Amino acid sequence: MTRRVLLHVGTPKTGTSYLQDVLFRNRELLEEHGVRYPAHRFDAHFLAALDLMRLPWGGLETEAVGAWDALAERVRDAEGTAVVSHEILATASRAQVERALTSLGHGRPGVEVHLVLSVRDLVRQLPAEWQENVKHRATLSFARFLDEVRDPARSSKVASWFWGVQEVPAILDRWGHALPPEHVHLVTVPAPGAPPDLLWQRFSHAFGLDDLPIDLHTDRGNPSLGVPETALVRRINQAVNRDVAPAQYRPLVRELLAHQTLSRRTGSPRLALPPEAVAWAQDLSRGWVEQVRDRGYDVVGDLEDLVGLAPRAAWSDPDAPAEDQVAGAAVDAVRALLLEHARRLETEEALRRELREAHEALERSYLRPSYRLREKVVRRLQSSGAGQRLLEVYRRVRGRSSRSA
Numbered sequence: 001m002t003r004r005v006l007l008h009v010g011t012p013k014t015g016t017s018y019l020q021d022v023l024f025r026n027r028e029l030l031e032e033h034g035v036r037y038p039a040h041r042f043d044a045h046f047l048a049a050l051d052l053m054r055l056p057w058g059g060l061e062t063e064a065v066g067a068w069d070a071l072a073e074r075v076r077d078a079e080g081t082a083v084v085s086h087e088i089l090a091t092a093s094r095a096q097v098e099r100a101l102t103s104l105g106h107g108r109p110g111v112e113v114h115l116v117l118s119v120r121d122l123v124r125q126l127p128a129e130w131q132e133n134v135k136h137r138a139t140l141s142f143a144r145f146l147d148e149v150r151d152p153a154r155s156s157k158v159a160s161w162f163w164g165v166q167e168v169p170a171i172l173d174r175w176g177h178a179l180p181p182e183h184v185h186l187v188t189v190p191a192p193g194a195p196p197d198l199l200w201q202r203f204s205h206a207f208g209l210d211d212l213p214i215d216l217h218t219d220r221g222n223p224s225l226g227v228p229e230t231a232l233v234r235r236i237n238q239a240v241n242r243d244v245a246p247a248q249y250r251p252l253v254r255e256l257l258a259h260q261t262l263s264r265r266t267g268s269p270r271l272a273l274p275p276e277a278v279a280w281a282q283d284l285s286r287g288w289v290e291q292v293r294d295r296g297y298d299v300v301g302d303l304e305d306l307v308g309l310a311p312r313a314a315w316s317d318p319d320a321p322a323e324d325q326v327a328g329a330a331v332d333a334v335r336a337l338l339l340e341h342a343r344r345l346e347t348e349e350a351l352r353r354e355l356r357e358a359h360e361a362l363e364r365s366y367l368r369p370s371y372r373l374r375e376k377v378v379r380r381l382q383s384s385g386a387g388q389r390l391l392e393v394y395r396r397v398r399g400r401s402s403r404s405a
Contacts, residue, residue, distance in 0.1 A: 002110055002111070003079065003105070003110060004080070004081045004082070004111075004113075004114060005081075005082050005084065005104050005112070005113045006081060006082070006083045006116055006208075007084050007085075007100075007101075007104065007115055008083070008085035008086075008116040008118070008207075009086070009089035009115065009117060009171070010086075010088065010089060010090030010091075010117065010171070011090050011125075011166055011168070012088070012090070012129065013087075013120060013124075013125055013128040013222075014087070014119060014120045014189050015118065015189065015199050015200075016085065016086070016087040016222075017220060017221050017222040018200075018218055018221050019085060019118075019200075020042070020045065021219075021220040021221070022200075022214065022215075022216055022218055023039075023085065024037065024039055025215060025218065026214050026215055029212065029213070029214065029215075030209075030214075033212055034079065034080030035080060035081045035082075035207075036074075036075075036082045037082075037083045037085075038071060038074035038075060038078065038082065038084075042220065044071065045071065045085055046088070047060070047063055047064040047067040048064070048067040048071040048072075048084075049068075049086040050064040050067070051065060051066065051067040051068040052089070052092065053088070053093075053096050055088070058246030058250070059247060068100070068103070069103065072103035072104055075104050075105070076103075076104070076105050084104070085116075087165065089175075090117075090164065090166075090171050091161065093174070094177075098178075101178060106178065106179075112183065114184070114185060115172075115175050115179055115183065115185065116187060116206050117168070117171060117172065117184070117187070118186075118188075118189065119186060119187070119306055120188075120305075120306075121189075121191075121281070121282075121305065121307060122166070122281035122282075122285050123273055123278055123282065123285075123308030123311070124192075124308060126149065126281060127273055128224065130142050130145045130271075131224065131225060131230050132222075133145070134230055134233050134234050135225075135233060135253075135254050137246070137249060138234070138237065139237045139238045140158070141234075141318075141319045142317075142318045143319055145158060146273075146274075149162050149163075150277075168186075168292065169291045172295070172297070176297075181295055181298075182296075184295075184297040184298065185206045185297070185299075185300055186292060186297050186298065186300065186301075186303075187199075187203060187300045187301055188300070188301030189305060190202075190301065191309055197216075202300045202301050206300045221259075223259055224263065224270075225263055226262075226267075226268025226269055226270055227268060227269040227270070227316045227317075227318045227321050227325075228265075228268050228269070228322060228325035228328070228329050229258075229262035229263070229268060229329045231318050231319075231321040231326055232262070232326050233257065233258055235326075236253060236333075237253075252340075256336055257336060257337070260336070261332055265329060265332065268325060269316035269325075270311075271316075272311040272313070272315055273311070273315075274315055274317070275310075275315055278308075278311075282308055282310075285306050285307045286307055289303050289304070289307060292306075344386075347384070347386060348386040351384065351386050351387045351390055354381070355390045355391075358377045359394070
């Protein structure tokens with residue numbers, strides 16, 4: 001029986017977070033129908049991609065050592081169809097592509113490797129990528145970002161990354177050169193105003209999931225921000241990058257502020273390309289469309305979606321936002337941080353109460369408490385950072401008492 005490997009390599013900002021969460025949440029159902037999405041945690045394929053490409057990522061790369069080989073082994077062991085998906089794979093070098101394809105079984109008898117590339121027009125991708133950079137601590141202005149991306153030399157880190165994950169023909173050259181055209185599937189993101197489920201229908205068709213009763217509910221995604229919200233996050237980055245480590249930045253700024261708070265402010269002006277850059281982006285995309293047509297790949301959707309439409313709304317400059325709108329976003333951000341701080345204080349106070357009660361129970365007891373009881377108390381305290389700190393304080397106090405006795 002032929003085994004199929006569906007390798008989805010991007011691009012970023014094409015609904016990939018939603019796709020991957022749906023696959024992860026439904027992996028048991030998928031396996032019942034002969035489709036394996038091998039992941040023991042939601043970001044398993046992300047870690048595997050970091051490992052394959054040896055990419056630094058705010059310290060997460062230390063968790064990724066060996067992740068690609070482990071994932072590839074699970075894919076090789078799979079019966080039927082296996083799916084691998086992460087958007088940063090788009091920027092892999094040719095040598096990294098060769099290693100990936102070989103490790104997934106390409107070239108072995110009875111194995112078909114299919115490449116899936118989801119693509120969206122540059123008119124939307126350019127502002128989306130700048131915003132994604134901002135949500136990853138970047139401080140450069142939108143104007144500077146566009147200048148660096150449009151520089152023909154492409155010598156900056158910004159330009160190198162952007163074109164590495166967004167230049168469709170080059171990605172197809174690296175990932176698809178060893179595959180027959182009918183095994184390369186291009187999924188286009190629908191134009192603005194399309195039915196909200198159309199992109200999923202295209203993904204479902206490309207992955208062969210059309211007839212499966214998949215639960216499409218997801219709590220995980222990568223929502224967009226408006227102009228004043230993005231400007232606020234950039235100002236926060238400028239103020240805190242030196243003092244806040246990536247491990248603290250991700251949950252507080254990226255998740256709590258950007259994704260859970262500021263993304264809900266849907267009435268703000270939307271981020272878009274400045275009018276003078278739209279024609280340039282569309283012309284470049286038209287050239288890509290012609291190259292894709294000439295190569296004969298399987299297209300799921302409409303290639304014209306890749307050209308993009310000029311935004312209808314008046315352009316709002318994120319480098320010079322309306323200050324009253326930024327102030328409104330800042331109030332919401334402060335509120336979210338205060339509520340989070342209050343929640344953490346309540347958690348710490350509950351742990352303190354538990355510690356006091358446990359200590360009082362031990363002091364009142366005439367008999368030495370059982371090992372099981374002490375172990376239970378200690379494990380409960382060790383389950384959180386606040387509990388660990390309280391346990392350390394308790395140990396120091398008891399140590400001083402013992403020495404003075």
